[in-house]
Amino acid sequence: MARAVVAFVFLIVVGGLAAWLADQPGQLGLDWRGYRIEMPIGLGVGAAVILMAATAILYQVWRWVRQGPVELAHARARRRRDRGQLALTRGMVAVAAGDRAAALRFSREAERYLTETPLTMLLAAQAAQLSGDDKAARRYFSAMLKRPELEFLGLRGLVGQANRTGDHAGALTLARRAYELNPQAPWVLSALFDLEARAGNWREAERVVTRAVSARTLSENEGRRRQAIAALHIARAHHDAKENAAARKTVLKAHALDPRLLPATLFAVELLGATGKHRRALHLLEEVWKRTPHPHLAAAHRALFTSDEASAYLPRLEQLVGESPEDDTARLALAAAALEAGQTERAAKIIGTLADAPEAAAPIVRLKAEIEERAHGPAAARPWLERIAKSPEPAWTCNVCGHAHDAWVAHCSHCATFDSLRWGTQEAVVDLEAPGPSAHLPPVDDVVAQAESPGITVLHASSTSEDGIDAEPPLRAAS
């Protein structure tokens, strides 16, 4: 409506102006090369207006001709960018979905339509990795290292690649570089701990765990477990370097960090026993035995009383396990000690029908064979001896690949998984490490200080009151 009014007013004004010009008296004249043109003034103004309009139209046409190709090119670039972005998005989705073929196709498409952007590089690297083209993936990841905004991502890709190809030394160098860039990233903390631990750099590994716990990328329980394992290895290194006090202090720290880490307990008992701290060693052993009776604890107990004759040792073992224990491990230990002390009949009674079960483990069958031989001669022992080879042998067994180890190690020697060894047979692995409440554990320094205090270095003392042992953390019964 408003527009119509404006047009109407405009027409009236133009019409009025034209009528006014037509009414003006006078002529316009032009002399040029002997020609003379004369016209009324109204016509002259009209001609001038038409000339100006024609000039304006011509100028616009010239502009279109000149600008056209540029605008076209812009539109084409816009279209390419849009297609590239779409390919990039689809490629990322394909990577996330693990669709190799689509990831590769969209990656190539994105590269064709987009110049080398950070995201196309990342997609290309991931697509190459997904399709198993390690060489191409490494090339892309390496190229990413040269761009500050992509360096961290490139390092992550390269660490993964190096790990997969077994180049752990290379992976460690790269992971340390990533840690310098961002020491809070969960993957860096996890990968770096793994690599430092695998390389035997337990002090560095311990530092990384501490950082991971404070960055909350690792639970406090898991953090204590890893710190305990690191401390155990540091203690072993001290021991190898004949730094006995440091070894003892560090292994006690390992035990306090995680009392469920049996190798730490055993090493602590061994070191305390070797330096004359028998009472402390015995107490530590008894505490852990209460929660989880274990044949290695029984062996460590015997080693603490190595100078005792078999008959003198038997009552000491009874103090630990009771006179008629129900637990299988305890029965086995007590029966073996009774047999050693020449009490064959008692040994047979303790072991009872334990060896009769078809799934009875080799140590039980072995003891049964010895008892039978001692009681009834070699013929009676033969069927048991024949059974030994077929019976499952408990060992430190990997709960990932099932590989059995003679001794506990932090990494499975077969599949290299960290902290995967549990005691038992391949059929039944006993989980000594049932999750316990780390919050109930006292500060590590207190426990180490108590263990190191001179008050408890009492050899075979009869009193238990003044050694501070009662302040030890209450250990839970095995679940």
Ligand SMILES: [Zn+2]
């Ligand atoms: Zn394994």
